[in-house]
Amino acid sequence: xxxxxxxxxxxxxxxxxxxxxxxVAEAALLLVYLAGVFxxxxxxxxxxxxxxxxxxxxxxxxxxxxxxxxxxxxxxSLGFAFGWARTSTxxxxxxxxxxxxxxxxxxxxxxxxxxAFLITIVLLKGNDRIDLFAFATGAGVMALAAHSGAYxxxxxxxxxxxxxxxxxxxxxxxxxxKGTILTRITLPQMFRISLPAxxxxxxxLIKDTSLLSTIGALDLTFQGKNLSSVLITGGGSLDxxxxxxxxxxxxxxxxxxxxxRSLLAIERRFRVPGLExxxx
Amino acid sequence: xxxxxxxxxLWDALEESPFHRTAIAILSLFAFAVVxxxxxxxxxxxxLPFMADNASFLLVPALTSLGATIISFSLxxxxxxxxxxxxxxxxxxxxQGRLRAALAAPLYGGVTSYVEAIRGTPALVQVFLVAQxxxxxxxxxxxxxxWGGVLALTLNTLGYQSEVFRAxxxxxNQAQIEAAKAIGMRPRQAFAYVTLPQGIRLITLPLxxxxxxxxxxxxxxxxxxxxxxxxxxxxxxxxxxxxxPIEAFIMVSxxxxxxxxxxxxxxxxxxxxxxxxxxxxxxxGRGRRAGVRRLVPAR
Amino acid sequence: xxxxxNLHKWFGELHVLKGVSLEVAKGETLVIIGPSGSGKSTLLRxxxxxVQPDEGDVxxxxxxxxxxxxxxxxxxxxxxxxxxxxxxxTHLTALHNxxxxxxxxxxxxxxxxxxxxxxxxxxxxxxDKADAYPAQLSGGQQQRVAIARALALNPxxxxxxxxxxxxxxxxxxxxxxxxxxxxxEGMTMVVVTHEMGFAHNVADRVLFMADGVVVEExxxxxxxxxxxxxxxxxxxxxxxx
Numbered sequence: 001x002x003x004x005x006x007x008x009x010x011x012x013x014x015x016x017x018x019x020x021x022x023x024v025a026e027a028a029l030l031l032v033y034l035a036g037v038f039x040x041x042x043x044x045x046x047x048x049x050x051x052x053x054x055x056x057x058x059x060x061x062x063x064x065x066x067x068x069x070x071x072x073x074x075x076x077s078l079g080f081a082f083g084w085a086r087t088s089t090x091x092x093x094x095x096x097x098x099x100x101x102x103x104x105x106x107x108x109x110x111x112x113x114x115x116a117f118l119i120t121i122v123l124l125k126g127n128d129r130i131d132l133f134a135f136a137t138g139a140g141v142m143a144l145a146a147h148s149g150a151y152x153x154x155x156x157x158x159x160x161x162x163x164x165x166x167x168x169x170x171x172x173x174x175x176x177x178k179g180t181i182l183t184r185i186t187l188p189q190m191f192r193i194s195l196p197a198x199x200x201x202x203x204x205l206i207k208d209t210s211l212l213s214t215i216g217a218l219d220l221t222f223q224g225k226n227l228s229s230v231l232i233t234g235g236g237s238l239d240x241x242x243x244x245x246x247x248x249x250x251x252x253x254x255x256x257x258x259x260x261r262s263l264l265a266i267e268r269r270f271r272v273p274g275l276e277x278x279x280x
Numbered sequence: 281x282x283x284x285x286x287x288x289x290l291w292d293a294l295e296e297s298p299f300h301r302t303a304i305a306i307l308s309l310f311a312f313a314v315v316x317x318x319x320x321x322x323x324x325x326x327x328l329p330f331m332a333d334n335a336s337f338l339l340v341p342a343l344t345s346l347g348a349t350i351i352s353f354s355l356x357x358x359x360x361x362x363x364x365x366x367x368x369x370x371x372x373x374x375x376q377g378r379l380r381a382a383l384a385a386p387l388y389g390g391v392t393s394y395v396e397a398i399r400g401t402p403a404l405v406q407v408f409l410v411a412q413x414x415x416x417x418x419x420x421x422x423x424x425x426x427w428g429g430v431l432a433l434t435l436n437t438l439g440y441q442s443e444v445f446r447a448x449x450x451x452x453n454q455a456q457i458e459a460a461k462a463i464g465m466r467p468r469q470a471f472a473y474v475t476l477p478q479g480i481r482l483i484t485l486p487l488x489x490x491x492x493x494x495x496x497x498x499x500x501x502x503x504x505x506x507x508x509x510x511x512x513x514x515x516x517x518x519x520x521x522x523x524x525p526i527e528a529f530i531m532v533s534x535x536x537x538x539x540x541x542x543x544x545x546x547x548x549x550x551x552x553x554x555x556x557x558x559x560x561x562x563x564x565g566r567g568r569r570a571g572v573r574r575l576v577p578a579r
Numbered sequence: 580x581x582x583x584x585n586l587h588k589w590f591g592e593l594h595v596l597k598g599v600s601l602e603v604a605k606g607e608t609l610v611i612i613g614p615s616g617s618g619k620s621t622l623l624r625x626x627x628x629x630v631q632p633d634e635g636d637v638x639x640x641x642x643x644x645x646x647x648x649x650x651x652x653x654x655x656x657x658x659x660x661x662x663x664x665x666x667x668x669t670h671l672t673a674l675h676n677x678x679x680x681x682x683x684x685x686x687x688x689x690x691x692x693x694x695x696x697x698x699x700x701x702x703x704x705x706x707d708k709a710d711a712y713p714a715q716l717s718g719g720q721q722q723r724v725a726i727a728r729a730l731a732l733n734p735x736x737x738x739x740x741x742x743x744x745x746x747x748x749x750x751x752x753x754x755x756x757x758x759x760x761x762x763x764e765g766m767t768m769v770v771v772t773h774e775m776g777f778a779h780n781v782a783d784r785v786l787f788m789a790d791g792v793v794v795e796e797x798x799x800x801x802x803x804x805x806x807x808x809x810x811x812x813x814x815x816x817x818x819x820x
Binding site (some may be wrong): 453455457458459460462463464465466469472473477478496504 | 604627629652653655656659660666667668669670679680683684685700725727728732758
């Protein structure tokens with residue numbers, strides 16, 4: 001006679017998630033300790049880097065958060081606009097939107113960012129009235145936002161197509177105005193369906209802000225490059241380099257973790273039983 | 281034979297074939313690009329001879345990118361399959377009593393934390409970490425940047441591919457497993473004859489998407505002294521004397537897209553659904569108006 | 580031939596089966612009716628050990644099959660099962676669906692397995708659909724293939740878990756016809772169903788279950804026309820209108 005099946009307690013999901021986070025933190029610390037095997041394990045150094053004491057990483061963290069605050073809304077606006085256009089009944093809108101999506105999806109984001117930067121410089125060179133660097137960085141940020149927007153457009157499009165057509169007709173039948181149907185019927189359902197995928201895309205976008213370091217933005221990754229080149233030319237201490245990068249990685253992890261969790265909470269708050277995206 | 285009828289027949293045949301929308305999309309984008317380039321060249325904004333002269337410069341770096349991607353991806357598959365198995369069957373083992381749980385927990389915990397760490401951190405940071413550590417351990421070795429980069433890419437793709445395999449194993453309809461048991465199959469048999477064949481079908485699309493994502497990530501290697509495509513394009517595009525970024529961008533776009541677009545379209549417009557399979561776009565059907573939706577009533 | 584003795588089953592806190600006993604003689608058709616959540620499907624799954632009873636015994640042909648020494652796989656070869664959602668293997672043709680039990684479980688050579696499989700498909704009236712994939716078949720055809728798949732293993736008894744509940748009305752008839760034919764041929768059957776016509780015409784005995792206990796059992800006429808317990812009366816009234 002076997003033990004009866006035990007249904008998994010709902011809280012244990014959260015417990016397992018927290019456990020994973022703790023395990024990751026422990027793994028990071030383990031890595032740092034192993035770094036000590038190669039050299040001298042410098043806990044003092046490790047702690048001195050962390051915000052808010054460590055100036056480099058603090059600047060980096062704040063810069064990264066700043067870029068996030070700009071790029072996420074920008075990307076979402078682009079994604080929403082073009083996603084809607086992709087499902088429009090007017091074929092010119094569809095054509096433009098499709099071109100946009102295909103253009104920004106078929107390339108590595110780093111290439112898009114780097115060349116947005118370079119091309120802006122070439123185009124605007126010689127114009128002494130404007131801050132060339134700022135413009136070029138802005139172009140890089142736009143490229144990143146456009147890249148993410150292309151993926152978000154596809155997600156939004158899928159969300160729109162998942163809303164059953166009958167709903168619009170039902171709204172018409174009871175005499176709702178166009179605007180009411182849009183805001184009260186289509187969009188709420190579309191957002192609920194798209195939210196998980198959008199959350200994933202936001203997480204990717206946050207990680208991709210690290211690419212801005214290549215065009216000179218003083219974000220977390222840039223600080224890492226800076227610090228590591230100082231460390232390497234100053235004698236190549238392996239453990240310190242590892243410590244530093246692991247800390248930067250942990251900071252990124254914390255940011256993405258917090259954002260994902262928040263979105264998950266929002267998703268749960270608005271969940272309607274039975275309304276799910278393409279089920280597999 | 282009336283030429284017009286033949287043309288109509290051809291058009292009908294084209295419309296009915298499953299590839300017609302894809303083919304038209306690719307062809308029209310290509311035509312658009314060519315026209316744009318010609319116009320720009322005509323207006324003396326870009327230089328065609330520059331592109332022609334330097335095209336061959338991109339060849340070896342392109343192969344380097346491809347090579348790095350293929351090597352990392354293949355290595356990744358070997359690790360990702362067992363990791364996917366651990367991740368999908370782990371929770372079940374954890375429920376099955378203390379001995380099995382004790383054995384399974386560290387393994388499951390280890391794999392899970394690895395995957396979460398990889399997915400939660402930027403690939404660029406991973407590349408920098410691994411490449412710099414490699415250069416410090418083996419200083420002066422000219423091959424190290426490439427192989428350090430390959431290692432970084434492998435570790436990265438391991439994390440994502442294991443999720444593909446996990447979802448594949450878990451997505452097989454549990455009811456079919458029940459049916460397999462009902463006709464007397466042992467759990468191992470049910471796995472081999474039901475879960476596995478169906479799982480393979482389920483993972484093909486996300487795996488190709490992951491390959492494309494890895495190929496895009498290989499561009500990061502150019503930042504750690506690997507002479508690959510992104511670096512080569514940057515070389516052509518910068519530097520005050522020789523730098524012509526617009527032409528360089530056109531060329532490098534062409535190469536990347538030539539590889540990426542056919543692959544993506546081959547698996548039906550793979551969404552980069554954020555490297556988590558199972559959340560695919562519902563394909564609404566093949567009619568011309570199928571992908572179009574009236575958000576708001578007409579009139 | 581099939582005996583269930585005082586079966587209990589808990590799922591977490593939920594006490595699904597509360598001391599259920601049943602008895603099915605060889606060649607008999609037992610139909611189990613009752614509201615949803617009464618434990619009918621769980622009871623059925625205890626017989627072929629897809630669910631392990633927490634207390635009580637299941638005896639098939641004199642063998643106590645829930646004994647830990649007995650392999651569940653062997654038990655499932657003695658008793659076939661047909662599911663509400665057919666559960667055909669979607670990556671195999673109809674023929675291969677029927678054959679796979681024979682080749683992989685009974686280890687028969689392919690030629691003989693194919694012979695038996697084609698015979699069973701013929702028996703359910705689908706000989707011409709042998710090479711079709713489940714996705715190409717209608718619901719009724721899929722269910723009949725599922726029946727053939729179960730029959731191919733030559734079981735001593737057949738269990739049916741609401742076999743027609745997921746079918747469009749036009750396909751219910753063909754599946755019930757196959758089941759009636761099986762009953763006439765002398766197969767021992769335990770059927771959970773809402774099809775009262777089938778219960779009335781084909782069943783030898785009817786068992787009414789509610790809230791995890793057997794409320795009443797007897798011949799179909801007795802249970803439907805002269806129910807003894809109030810619970811049964813209420814349920815029968817609702818079903819028969």
